[in-house]
Amino acid sequence: MAHSHSHSHHDHVHLHGDQKGKRLFITIFLNILITVAQVVGGIISGSLSLISDALHNFSDVLSLLVSYFANLLSKKKASPGKTYGYKRAEILAAFINSASLMIISLVLIKEAIERFLHPAEVAADLVIWLSLLGIIFNGGSVLLLKRDAAANMNLKSAYLHLITDMLASVAVLVGGILMKWYQLYWVDPLLTLIIAVYLIYMGYNLLISSTRVLMLFTPDAVHVKDIVDHLNSIEGVNNVHHVHIWQLNEDDIHMEAHIDFQRDIRLSEFDSILQKIEAVALEKFGITHLNIQPEYGKCDDKRIIAEH
Incomplete structure (x- = not known):
């Protein structure tokens, strides 16, 4: 079985790994400060929206810790017991983080409904100052991670x-001003509800995309029939079948396939054709890792997709 692997992107990833970890660490520290301040302030002021913002920040602390350790794990080398190393750690972290967003959103919706039914007065001044703190710290954290997040x-x-x-803190600030000057205390649970719905909206796509990777689904941007058509057009190739394409992580797309050749070629000829296959797979479809099983006149199922 032939095998190829492209390393063209790995040096760039390695160079920026340490900086990525440092930025994550600073962000974790900032979010711990915000969480503690908002929990204490929310209890003192009686603001549900401030406590919901604090819970959201606490989920960030957990998610950032998961991301930080996933980033460290992803650098570990492969071993006989872990032949892929920990390359999937970051995808798993993305799944956990997006799932936590959904769960926390449901908790916030429940709390907001209860506060609508039982409204309470809120100490607006404290809400205003702590939401400003949240805007500043979260804004700084967003800038720290913006480049790596892309x-x-x-x-x-x-x-x-x-x-x-950050957007939740802006909303809480506006709510604090409305409560201070107009005594509109129903704004507090309304903001909580809005924050929760927005969390679901933001987390859903990431939950789906990380689930697709973990389930070994074919990447959205890769079309199996197009790849097979291109490979079938290479001189010497008779039929490409039993195709599997999946993402190991965000950098690596793997493909395995059986290729039936038109004649009983020598190994040196196979290597020459394999180079063409590798070039097409990488340049046209971004596939970085290939496993090809060469065949000639084998009586087996020639379907492109076959369960086995």
Whole structure:
């Protein structure tokens, strides 16, 4: 069985790994400060929206810790007992973080409904000052992770947490002002409800995309029939079948397939054709890792997708 693997992107990832970890660590520290301040302030002021923002921040602390350790684990080398190493750690972290967003959202919706039924007065001044603190700290955290989030599902999950936190703090600030000047205390549970619905909206797509990777689904951007058509057009190739394509993580797309050749070729000829296959797979479809089983005149199922 032939095997190929492209390393073109790995040096870049390695160079930025340490900086990525440092930025995550600073962000964790900032979010711990916000969480403690808002929990204490929420209890003292009686603000559900401030406590909901604090719970959201606490979920960020947990998600950022998961992301931080996933980032460390992803650098560990493969071993005989872990032949892929910990390359899936960041995808697993993205799944946990997005799932936690959904769960916390449901808790916040329940609390908001109860507060609508039993409204309570809120100390608005404390709400205003602590929401300002949340905006400043979360804004700084968002800037720290913005660059890394564009190319990494794990850090994107943490980044989304922080953006929703910052927006939630803005909403709580507006609510604090309305409660202070107009005594509109129903704004507090309304904001909580809005924050919760927004969390569900932000977390859903990431939950689906991380689930697809964990379930070994074919990446959305990769079309199996197109790949097979391209490979079938290579001179010497008779039929491409038993195809499996999946993502190991965000950097690596793997493909395995059986290729039936038109004649009984020598190994040196196979290597020459394999180079063409590798070039097509990488350049046209971004596949970085290939496993090809060569065949000639074998009596087996020639379907593109076959369960086995």
